[in-house]
Amino acid sequence: MAKTKTSRRISPAKGKHRKLSARGIAVIAALALILVVIAGAIGWKQYDYRFGTAIVRSGTVQVSTGTTFDKLSRILADSGYVKNIRKWESYARSNGMDSVRAGNYALKSGTSYRTALTDFRYGRQTPVRLTFNNIRTMDRLAGVVSKYIEADSLTILKTLRDTDIIRETGLTKATFPSLFIPNTYEVYWTMTPEEFVARMKKEHDRFWNDERRAQAKKLGYTPEQVATIASIVIEETKFKGEMTQVAGVYVNRLRAGMPLQADPTVKFALGDPSIRRVLLKHLEYDSPYNTYKYAGLPPGPICVPSITALDATLAYADEGQKHNYYYFCAKADFSGRHAFARTLPEHNRNAAAYAAELNRRGIR
Numbered sequence: 001m002a003k004t005k006t007s008r009r010i011s012p013a014k015g016k017h018r019k020l021s022a023r024g025i026a027v028i029a030a031l032a033l034i035l036v037v038i039a040g041a042i043g044w045k046q047y048d049y050r051f052g053t054a055i056v057r058s059g060t061v062q063v064s065t066g067t068t069f070d071k072l073s074r075i076l077a078d079s080g081y082v083k084n085i086r087k088w089e090s091y092a093r094s095n096g097m098d099s100v101r102a103g104n105y106a107l108k109s110g111t112s113y114r115t116a117l118t119d120f121r122y123g124r125q126t127p128v129r130l131t132f133n134n135i136r137t138m139d140r141l142a143g144v145v146s147k148y149i150e151a152d153s154l155t156i157l158k159t160l161r162d163t164d165i166i167r168e169t170g171l172t173k174a175t176f177p178s179l180f181i182p183n184t185y186e187v188y189w190t191m192t193p194e195e196f197v198a199r200m201k202k203e204h205d206r207f208w209n210d211e212r213r214a215q216a217k218k219l220g221y222t223p224e225q226v227a228t229i230a231s232i233v234i235e236e237t238k239f240k241g242e243m244t245q246v247a248g249v250y251v252n253r254l255r256a257g258m259p260l261q262a263d264p265t266v267k268f269a270l271g272d273p274s275i276r277r278v279l280l281k282h283l284e285y286d287s288p289y290n291t292y293k294y295a296g297l298p299p300g301p302i303c304v305p306s307i308t309a310l311d312a313t314l315a316y317a318d319e320g321q322k323h324n325y326y327y328f329c330a331k332a333d334f335s336g337r338h339a340f341a342r343t344l345p346e347h348n349r350n351a352a353a354y355a356a357e358l359n360r361r362g363i364r
Contacts, residue, residue: 054113056083065102104189133182135304159193174300178227218317231301234309235264243312260291268302332357
């Protein structure tokens with residue numbers, strides 16, 4: 001009887017337990033479903049954040065110093081770069097990515113939110129290719145460089161004229177143009193004018209390697225003096241095949257103690273490179289750059305010479321390039337090429353032919 005009573009007491013308890021388990025399972029199932037949905041939503045959001053497309057068209061955006069994330073977002077929205085600007089801002093703020101660094105950014109279509117936001121936050125900018133050539137003045141150089149970096153031309157020019165910065169390069173105001181080697185360089189858009197000068201100093205030192213310095217020494221000149229000769233050469237002729245000959249004329253004249261009498265130096269002294277015909281009144285202008293009035297090299301380069309002109313000038317150190325020309329003038333056919341002469345009478349004949357053609361064409 002005791003066993004039967006015990007059995008009857010246990011039986012209702014088992015029934016009650018079965019009913020509670022059924023309800024619990026239903027609740028747990030419902031909660032699990034909700035959690036799965038929530039987890040799925042979160043997972044999808046994170047997947048979309050990591051791999052979903054944010055940038056829908058390729059292009060370049062330059063972000064100025066001090067630009068806020070909100071301003072950047074407006075720029076991207078107005079330019080049609082971002083697929084969903086609300087999602088962009090939401091992802092940024094919820095993931096602590098709502099900050100931006102200045103720089104030049106190349107955006108690629110198909111880039112995810114996370115990748116794009118990370119680039120802006122950590123300043124993973126794309127370098128720009130800074131190119132300069134045919135530079136006559138520091139004003140011109142500042143204007144060209146300002147197209148590639150954030151600083152404006154006036155700020156750059158102020159740096160290029162800063163006597164302390166010039167002194168740090170080991171050059172003078174007159175020889176400072178020799179620092180710059182025309183070429184194409186990869187730089188960051190956020191590079192400061194001071195960093196630009198420092199970079200040019202490194203490139204200058206790299207250009208003037210042991211071989212080039214040995215050639216300069218063989219000619220009897222410093223790199224700055226070679227640059228000064230080359231700057232006159234590039235103003236005299238654009239024909240590569242003539243450059244070493246022209247450089248040789250000036251080296252020969254310097255060695256003989258003759259004045260250079262280079263027309264480009266007179267134009268530089270007058271500040272007017274557009275002069276087509278140098279007249280006697282021009283030759284009287286008093287300036288250390290007037291090589292008709294003062295013997296020897298001018299104080300420094302009259303422009304930023306090209307690598308071609310620099311190497312052509314250095315090439316006159318080679319024995320195979322030696323010649324006995326002391327004069328040259330433009331050919332009367334106006335081809336841009338030159339007639340070279342060993343003697344003054346020969347040169348006078350060439351010069352007279354060119355002058356006659358100038359008169360015939362009415363060039364004063």
